[in-house]
Amino acid sequence: MENFVFHNPTKLVFGNGTVEKIGEFLKKDGIKRVLMLYGGGSIKKNGVYEKVVRSLVENGIEKVEVSGVRPNPVLSKVHEAIRIAKYNQVEAILAVGGGSVVDSAKAVAAGYYYDGDIWDAFIGRYNVKKALPLYVVLTMSATGTEMNGNGVVTNEVTQEKFYFGSKHVYPVVSIVDPTTQYSLPANQVVYGAIDAISHVMEYYFDVAGSDLLDRIDEGIIKTLIEATEIILKEPENYEARANFCLATTLALNGLTGMGTTGGDWSSHELEHAISALNPDVAHGAGLAIVFPAWMTYVKDKISHKLVKFDKNIFGLDREVKPEEVIDKLKCWYKKIGAPTTLKEVGFAKEDIEKLTEIANKHAPFGTVKELTKEDIRKIYEIAYE
Amino acid sequence: MENFVFHNPTKLVFGNGTVEKIGEFLKKDGIKRVLMLYGGGSIKKNGVYEKVVRSLVENGIEKVEVSGVRPNPVLSKVHEAIRIAKYNQVEAILAVGGGSVVDSAKAVAAGYYYDGDIWDAFIGRYNVKKALPLYVVLTMSATGTEMNGNGVVTNEVTQEKFYFGSKHVYPVVSIVDPTTQYSLPANQVVYGAIDAISHVMEYYFDVAGSDLLDRIDEGIIKTLIEATEIILKEPENYEARANFCLATTLALNGLTGMGTTGGDWSSHELEHAISALNPDVAHGAGLAIVFPAWMTYVKDKISHKLVKFDKNIFGLDREVKPEEVIDKLKCWYKKIGAPTTLKEVGFAKEDIEKLTEIANKHAPFGTVKELTKEDIRKIYEIAYE
Numbered sequence: 001m002e003n004f005v006f007h008n009p010t011k012l013v014f015g016n017g018t019v020e021k022i023g024e025f026l027k028k029d030g031i032k033r034v035l036m037l038y039g040g041g042s043i044k045k046n047g048v049y050e051k052v053v054r055s056l057v058e059n060g061i062e063k064v065e066v067s068g069v070r071p072n073p074v075l076s077k078v079h080e081a082i083r084i085a086k087y088n089q090v091e092a093i094l095a096v097g098g099g100s101v102v103d104s105a106k107a108v109a110a111g112y113y114y115d116g117d118i119w120d121a122f123i124g125r126y127n128v129k130k131a132l133p134l135y136v137v138l139t140m141s142a143t144g145t146e147m148n149g150n151g152v153v154t155n156e157v158t159q160e161k162f163y164f165g166s167k168h169v170y171p172v173v174s175i176v177d178p179t180t181q182y183s184l185p186a187n188q189v190v191y192g193a194i195d196a197i198s199h200v201m202e203y204y205f206d207v208a209g210s211d212l213l214d215r216i217d218e219g220i221i222k223t224l225i226e227a228t229e230i231i232l233k234e235p236e237n238y239e240a241r242a243n244f245c246l247a248t249t250l251a252l253n254g255l256t257g258m259g260t261t262g263g264d265w266s267s268h269e270l271e272h273a274i275s276a277l278n279p280d281v282a283h284g285a286g287l288a289i290v291f292p293a294w295m296t297y298v299k300d301k302i303s304h305k306l307v308k309f310d311k312n313i314f315g316l317d318r319e320v321k322p323e324e325v326i327d328k329l330k331c332w333y334k335k336i337g338a339p340t341t342l343k344e345v346g347f348a349k350e351d352i353e354k355l356t357e358i359a360n361k362h363a364p365f366g367t368v369k370e371l372t373k374e375d376i377r378k379i380y381e382i383a384y385e
Numbered sequence: 386m387e388n389f390v391f392h393n394p395t396k397l398v399f400g401n402g403t404v405e406k407i408g409e410f411l412k413k414d415g416i417k418r419v420l421m422l423y424g425g426g427s428i429k430k431n432g433v434y435e436k437v438v439r440s441l442v443e444n445g446i447e448k449v450e451v452s453g454v455r456p457n458p459v460l461s462k463v464h465e466a467i468r469i470a471k472y473n474q475v476e477a478i479l480a481v482g483g484g485s486v487v488d489s490a491k492a493v494a495a496g497y498y499y500d501g502d503i504w505d506a507f508i509g510r511y512n513v514k515k516a517l518p519l520y521v522v523l524t525m526s527a528t529g530t531e532m533n534g535n536g537v538v539t540n541e542v543t544q545e546k547f548y549f550g551s552k553h554v555y556p557v558v559s560i561v562d563p564t565t566q567y568s569l570p571a572n573q574v575v576y577g578a579i580d581a582i583s584h585v586m587e588y589y590f591d592v593a594g595s596d597l598l599d600r601i602d603e604g605i606i607k608t609l610i611e612a613t614e615i616i617l618k619e620p621e622n623y624e625a626r627a628n629f630c631l632a633t634t635l636a637l638n639g640l641t642g643m644g645t646t647g648g649d650w651s652s653h654e655l656e657h658a659i660s661a662l663n664p665d666v667a668h669g670a671g672l673a674i675v676f677p678a679w680m681t682y683v684k685d686k687i688s689h690k691l692v693k694f695d696k697n698i699f700g701l702d703r704e705v706k707p708e709e710v711i712d713k714l715k716c717w718y719k720k721i722g723a724p725t726t727l728k729e730v731g732f733a734k735e736d737i738e739k740l741t742e743i744a745n746k747h748a749p750f751g752t753v754k755e756l757t758k759e760d761i762r763k764i765y766e767i768a769y770e
């Protein structure tokens with residue numbers, strides 16, 4: 001087990017009927033004016049918008065709204081929200097939505113106190129010193145952003161999908177009410193599951209770790225697999241939703257990283273190039289394509305872990321070969337309706353070179369195997385069809 | 386799954402060579418004078434005292450020492466430390482030791498700002514409003530106090546062993562260096578393991594819960610069982626120590642309580658009477674005696690959970706009867722050298738009535754079955770021999 005520091009100050013408020021409490025939490029913290037950031041308007045259809053606004057009104061909190069944050073959120077929207085936040089001198093950011101909204105909100109919170117372009121924080125030119133307090137009402141569980149200090153945004157101009165991290169952008173309060181997710185389309189559940197499973201796997205297949213965290217990791221992944229299958233059949237099964245939501249939060253709140261070297265994260269780097277080049281590909285879909293390809297490429301280094309993964313998650317007594325485990329994972333991804341090749345989501349063979357170029361900007365990366373440009377190209381080739 | 390709020394602001398600093406950093410953390414927080422609280426002097430034998438003092442000196446931090454905190458810590462020592470803390474106007478409490486020291490330090494931190502007797506916080510007469518910041522260097526993993534807001538102290542005058550809880554006494558920083566525990570006597574490892582396993586079981590056998598947390602609970606308990614057996618043979622096995630230490634922390638830092646009704650805690654109530662009446666009985670020893678007795682008494686209500694516990698922790702394919710699972714747990718406790726009856730630790734049959742009287746002061750308690758005085762007596766009778 002590697003040394004580590006764990007510090008997660010976010011207050012997680014979890015359960016049925018908790019959305020209505022957002023105003024109380026803001027009021028208790030003395031906040032009177034917020035920038036409310038949300039996406040394409042699904043929160044107006046599922047009743048979340050109304051509950052949040054009523055709670056704000058009841059607690060005497062003013063709001064300025066910025067909507068239209070899209071999946072694979074873009075930097076221009078972050079810039080717009082920062083301008084509006086500054087102009088209105090808001091005291092906090094209130095993100096109401098899924099990972100894209102929360103990630104954008106983190107950039108807005110940090111950008112509020114920065115005179116330059118907040119993209120600097122994504123490219124290592126600015127180390128965030130201060131941020132507005134961030135409050136979250138999560139309406140789609142997937143990325144774990146509701147309980148960590150990271151955000152991912154795409155710069156449309158440079159076609160780069162980069163992340164930044166800061167202790168200053170951990171949400172102060174995150175409300176997760178599983179019932180708000182009853183109306184999510186099936187594919188968002190599927191991609192959310194794959195995203196969270198991939199987060200755990202980035203740590204699980206790290207070169208370091210411990211028996212304790214392996215067991216916790218396996219418990220989270222197994223729960224996600226089971227809960228996803230139930231939700232796809234019964235979208236309003238509360239227990240399955242609650243297990244799913246909590247599992248996605250714990251997948252990336254620091255717990256699963258304890259005692260590792262920090263995770264491998266190659267598959268995430270490789271995915272970011274995919275959805276930067278084609279923003280219509282959901283992050284979870286990209287991960288379903290690229291993670292098994294990465295596993296195949298490095299399988300000799302993780303073979304013992306693949307066998308353990310199979311035994312404790314898929315639960316067969318018979319010992320299997322590493323490549324069988326990768327096939328099983330791909331089979332499960334296919335079963336729940338996810339793509340597993342680049343070709344399926346519309347990439348042509350020529351795109352492999354473009355993807356390689358984009359991903360290579362961050363190379364070398366990875367701890368299991370440090371990937372060079374040549375490795376990256378080969379993994380995309382495996383992922384192609 | 387029940388609704389819950391999780392908020393744990395403690396910074397956990399974990400690993401080999403971390404004790405030496407305590408002064409840096411204090412300095413970074415602007416602290417210049419601490420009350421250093423410790424126990425019977427084992428920290429002078431194992432080198433921890435020297436490392437802490439050197440780190441304080443190097444970072445320009447003054448200290449006032451109060452030593453002599455004993456296992457099953459007593460209120461009079463807390464009073465003494467509060468007096469000395471006030472007289473010296475310290476800015477923080479630095480606890481260096483195991484659960485007894487940290488629990489006492491929490492009472493001291495809270496008592497510093499309270500004009501009355503801090504025992505009031507234990508008996509519900511005072512709701513802690515403020516406390517000195519608390520820093521911890523843990524030298525014995527067991528109670529989980531290094532990452533929660535609870536403390537247990539015994540009032541020698543009234544023979545009551547009560548707990549108090551407050552968000553103000555979560556440690557700011559807790560340093561856990563598994564190597565400091567290499568020299569612990571075997572029985573402290575054994576009682577620490579039983580204490581932590583019992584914490585998880587209080588939640589595991591709660592009336593509510595979730596598949597996800599059941600799996601995490603099972604992972605923690607299984608790890609504690611395996612790590613304990615390794616440590617008893619190889620006290621300097623770092624991986625086993627690290628797994629053990631982290632498992633005990635996670636057993637009671639709020640994680641295992643997620644989605645439960647808050648745990649049953651009857652066994653803890655019943656145990657507190659045991660070690661209040663006879664402070665020579667370690668908390669873990671008392672739990673080894675009383676938890677299986679409680680399980681036996683309520684077995685019809687937890688039979689499905691006992692079977693699950695057996696399958697996922699002891700790992701047999703054959704389905705067993707609930708009483709067999711309780712026997713297996715007792716067998717394991719015996720195997721590692723713990724007592725499993727009141728008689729073994731010197732209680733006479735007449736003491737059952739005394740224990741019942743002490744425990745009954747908090748009755749009724751328990752969520753699986755709300756225990757009355759009559760239930761309490763019967764459980765002690767089962768625990769007797």
